[in-house]
Amino acid sequence: MNLKRIVFPFFSSRLNRDEEMFPPLPGSLLTLFLTYLKEKTGKPILLITADESAVRTVKRDMPQINVLPEIAVLPSSFLSPHLKIKRQWFHALKTLTSSSTSTITVAHPTALLPWFPDSKTILSLFISVTSKSELSVMSTAEKLARLGYDSTDVVRVRGQFSRRGDILDIFPINLDAPVRIETDFDTIASIRSFDPISQRSMTELETVEIYPVRLFHDTPENREHLADQFSREFSSPDLELSLEEKRRLIQHGELEGFDHYFHLIWKENNLETLFKNHFLLIHNPSGIHSTAEAFLMKIANDYEQATPQGYIGLDPVSHFLSLDELHSFFNSHDHTLVAASGTPGPFRPLTIGGKALAVAETISATLRKMPVILGVRSKGEGERIENFLFENGIAYSRKPVERKAVLLEETQCRTGFEIEGHFSFLTTADLFPGKRGERRSPAHTPFFSDFSDIKPGDHVVHMDYGIARYEGLRTMSVDEASEECLELVFHGESRVMLPVSRLHLLQKYQGSGGTVQLSSLRSSSWQKTRKRIQKEVSQYAEELLTLYARRKLAKGIAFPPDSIWQREFEEIFPFDETEDQVQAIEEIKKDMESPAPMDRLLCGDVGFGKTEVAMRAVFKAVDNGRQVMVLAPTTVLAFQHYQTFQERFRRFPMEIRMLSRFVSEAQQKKTLKETGAGKVDILIGTHRLLSKDVIVPKLGLLIVDEEQKFGVLHKERMKMLKQNIEVLSLSATPIPRTLNMSVMGLKDISIIESPPRDRLAINTYHIVFDPLTISEAIQFELKRGGQVYFVNNHVRTIET
Numbered sequence: 152m153n154l155k156r157i158v159f160p161f162f163s164s165r166l167n168r169d170e171e172m173f174p175p176l177p178g179s180l181l182t183l184f185l186t187y188l189k190e191k192t193g194k195p196i197l198l199i200t201a202d203e204s205a206v207r208t209v210k211r212d213m214p215q216i217n218v219l220p221e222i223a224v225l226p227s228s229f230l231s232p233h234l235k236i237k238r239q240w241f242h243a244l245k246t247l248t249s250s251s252t253s254t255i256t257v258a259h260p261t262a263l264l265p266w267f268p269d270s271k272t273i274l275s276l277f278i279s280v281t282s283k284s285e286l287s288v289m290s291t292a293e294k295l296a297r298l299g300y301d302s303t304d305v306v307r308v309r310g311q312f313s314r315r316g317d318i319l320d321i322f323p324i325n326l327d328a329p330v331r332i333e334t335d336f337d338t339i340a341s342i343r344s345f346d347p348i349s350q351r352s353m354t355e356l357e358t359v360e361i362y363p364v365r366l367f368h369d370t371p372e373n374r375e376h377l378a379d380q381f382s383r384e385f386s387s388p389d390l391e392l393s394l395e396e397k398r399r400l401i402q403h404g405e406l407e408g409f410d411h412y413f414h415l416i417w418k419e420n421n422l423e424t425l426f427k428n429h430f431l432l433i434h435n436p437s438g439i440h441s442t443a444e445a446f447l448m449k450i451a452n453d454y455e456q457a458t459p460q461g462y463i464g465l466d467p468v469s470h471f472l473s474l475d476e477l478h479s480f481f482n483s484h485d486h487t488l489v490a491a492s493g494t495p496g497p498f499r500p501l502t503i504g505g506k507a508l509a510v511a512e513t514i515s516a517t518l519r520k521m522p523v524i525l526g527v528r529s530k531g532e533g534e535r536i537e538n539f540l541f542e543n544g545i546a547y548s549r550k551p552v553e554r555k556a557v558l559l560e561e562t563q564c565r566t567g568f569e570i571e572g573h574f575s576f577l578t579t580a581d582l583f584p585g586k587r588g589e590r591r592s593p594a595h596t597p598f599f600s601d602f603s604d605i606k607p608g609d610h611v612v613h614m615d616y617g618i619a620r621y622e623g624l625r626t627m628s629v630d631e632a633s634e635e636c637l638e639l640v641f642h643g644e645s646r647v648m649l650p651v652s653r654l655h656l657l658q659k660y661q662g663s664g665g666t667v668q669l670s671s672l673r674s675s676s677w678q679k680t681r682k683r684i685q686k687e688v689s690q691y692a693e694e695l696l697t698l699y700a701r702r703k704l705a706k707g708i709a710f711p712p713d714s715i716w717q718r719e720f721e722e723i724f725p726f727d728e729t730e731d732q733v734q735a736i737e738e739i740k741k742d743m744e745s746p747a748p749m750d751r752l753l754c755g756d757v758g759f760g761k762t763e764v765a766m767r768a769v770f771k772a773v774d775n776g777r778q779v780m781v782l783a784p785t786t787v788l789a790f791q792h793y794q795t796f797q798e799r800f801r802r803f804p805m806e807i808r809m810l811s812r813f814v815s816e817a818q819q820k821k822t823l824k825e826t827g828a829g830k831v832d833i834l835i836g837t838h839r840l841l842s843k844d845v846i847v848p849k850l851g852l853l854i855v856d857e858e859q860k861f862g863v864l865h866k867e868r869m870k871m872l873k874q875n876i877e878v879l880s881l882s883a884t885p886i887p888r889t890l891n892m893s894v895m896g897l898k899d900i901s902i903i904e905s906p907p908r909d910r911l912a913i914n915t916y917h918i919v920f921d922p923l924t925i926s927e928a929i930q931f932e933l934k935r936g937g938q939v940y941f942v943n944n945h946v947r948t949i950e951t
Contacts, residue, residue, distance in 0.1 A: 184432070210257070220262060331343050365413065384415060444474060622638040
């Protein structure tokens with residue numbers, strides 16, 4: 152690897168100077184330095200840093216590194232960390248118990264302050280399952296329960312398991328899909344991943360590693376031990392009521408939120424033991440000191456406020472490392488100190504991204520001063536960069552050459568840097584921000600299946616037999632073969648066993664309440680009802696088909712392929728698109744470039760990036776001389792869209808206006824006049840846009856956000872607009888009629904179901920009103936730059 156061969160000598164020369172502090176390591180230079188230390192010392196490496204950008208860079212370059220994340224939940228809150236955070240902790244802890252010398256662990260300074268369990272305790276909490284090996288379903292189910300997994304009838308989410316005879320379904324917190332383990336006389340016959348929605352098996356697996364939900368083996372002995380430790384540790388009279396409640400929860404095995412207290416049954420802190428062979432890279436020592444100091448002060452304040460009010464908390468003096476102990480830990484290991492970013496040094500960060508022409512000019516100017524290495528991640532990406540360099544008249548080579556040419560290097564390093572006076576390292580991520588690689592999301596799950604909502608006792612509808620009551624899953628054996636079946640009970644206690652493979656015949660009953668009449672297997676009434684409904688539906692479908700056939704036959708706009716401006720607009724997007732976003736963008740552009748008018752539904756959860764996808768379509772329309780209307784159901788949402796569009800389009804000469812009650816009458820008249828004259832490119836507003844006085848002569852695209860929230864009259868007006876223009880509807884919760892039209896093919900659909908990188912799912916907690924917990928939650932959210940909505944149920948007490 153040319154990059155290592157060039158960079159490593161710089162590291163060696165700096166270390167040989169025996170300086171107190173190593174210079175700052177911007178971009179992927181930090182990743183390369185970690186690799187250098189691992190090869191030079193032959194030891195596992197522990198990087199300690201409070202710099203989030205440094206952690207992101209290293210994780211992007213080396214996705215498989217271990218991470219000990221920041222502690223964000225305070226002990227007195229008795230709230231458990233998010234499962235994703237736990238997964239990172241458990242993965243790192245398990246790796247630390249191995250004797251491997253090739254591991255790199257990144258730790259936030261607060262992660263080193265609590266107690267660590269010993270290797271024996273850690274390893275006892277993991278379950279490893281291998282095909283054809285021996286396994287007792289009953290014993291494994293009992294152990295899963297002791298590790299914090301919830302027993303349920305149907306496994307749907309992480310942290311659940313279900314046992315049915317010789318079959319064990321588990322959704323490990325460390326996997327993207329649940330697994331189904333089938334045994335034959337205590338020998339594993341098969342291990343398969345399966346879809347949590349349809350419950351159908353997917354991929355055959357050889358081995359499965361199951362992480363625990365908590366660092367506690369929930370045995371009667373450990374419960375008693377933990378309860379006794381609580382009595383000893385929290386014996387203050389002020390804590391009597393809290394202690395009684397916590398002891399009761401422990402004795403009943405209700406351990407949610409006790410994560411900060413499991414160390415009470417450990418004999419000692421095993422931090423030194425787990426990291427005894429590591430070489431430490433201490434990144435920005437002053438930042439680490441201030442971060443750890445602030446955390447310990449926060450814990451101390453939490454403890455001092457909680458105890459007098461009768462709440463249990465942890466005294467940092469006896470339950471966390473002090474600053475002196477943390478520094479002693481650093482000094483007891485071979486280590487290197489690295490200066491904070493911004494400190495003068497020979498290594499410099501690079502910021503080069505922007506418009507294609509500016510990027511090409513910057514590369515050429517840099518090449519005239521020093522050698523340039525351009526990092527690509529694959530052969531295909533290298534070919535695309537070669538085309539870019541060739542089009543801009545920049546010499547390049549795959550091998551080192553004497554002449555001034557960009558050296559293309561295949562590497563996983565994704566952030567550039569410069570070694571002053573020697574060379575510059577660039578990556579495609581630096582040149583074109585927003586095009587960084589994204590983890591592949593799991594394949595689409597059956598979006599329209601509602602089997603995950605069915606539980607025993609629910610009413611269901613069988614396509615052929617009618618309404619029944621679902622009794623649960625059963626394993627049936629026929630001709631020495633076993634298959635899982637859904638047990639359905641009809642009128643008169645008649646029963647049908649429906650194989651899971653025929654699940655498509657079933658859907659959940661969606662009645663309006665009241666007594667549900669089960670269908671009879673001995674009567675033809677269900678067939679008569681089906682025929683009557685089919686006739687009515689056929690008439691309605693004929694009307695719809697006629698309407699949409701006219702749209703399909705209508706001649707659309709057929710926009711040309713992307714222009715240079717379009718590519719520049721997309722390149723300056725500051726975040727990473729998910730695969731689903733990229734797929735949706737491609738589908739929408741393909742529709743817009745076809746002769747038929749687009750009518751597409753874009754589905755995705757809140758915050759999954761639907762607006763950015765829509766803005767790509769808006770830019771394409773405006774870039775080709777068309778006007779766009781963006782329709783929102785509320786004034787507030789219209790204003791939010793207006794602000795978002797203003798910010799996103801600010802570098803381009805496009806006129807954006809808004810029509811709503813937030814806009815004065817005079818300004819509205821001016822906007823209407825200029826829109827009619829074709830001077831307004833993008834018009835954003837509420838149902839006001841559907842008024843007859845709104846004339847958009849060059850209308851080419853209609854964006855409808857949350858279409859289901861518009862009334863019948865508004866939708867009739869929309870139909871008048873939809874004769875031959877492109878229509879894109881956005882929704883997080885589309886109504887069944889709209890979804891059904893998409894399924895039938897009357898309306899195309901794109902689905903964004905993968906969240907943005909590193910986004911955590913929402914955790915919901917139901918707790919007794921506690922001012923301390925609420926205060927800490929608000930402070931934490933504000934610290935991370937988030938927003939807080941506090942909903943109060945009484946107007947008279949809203950300001951108290």
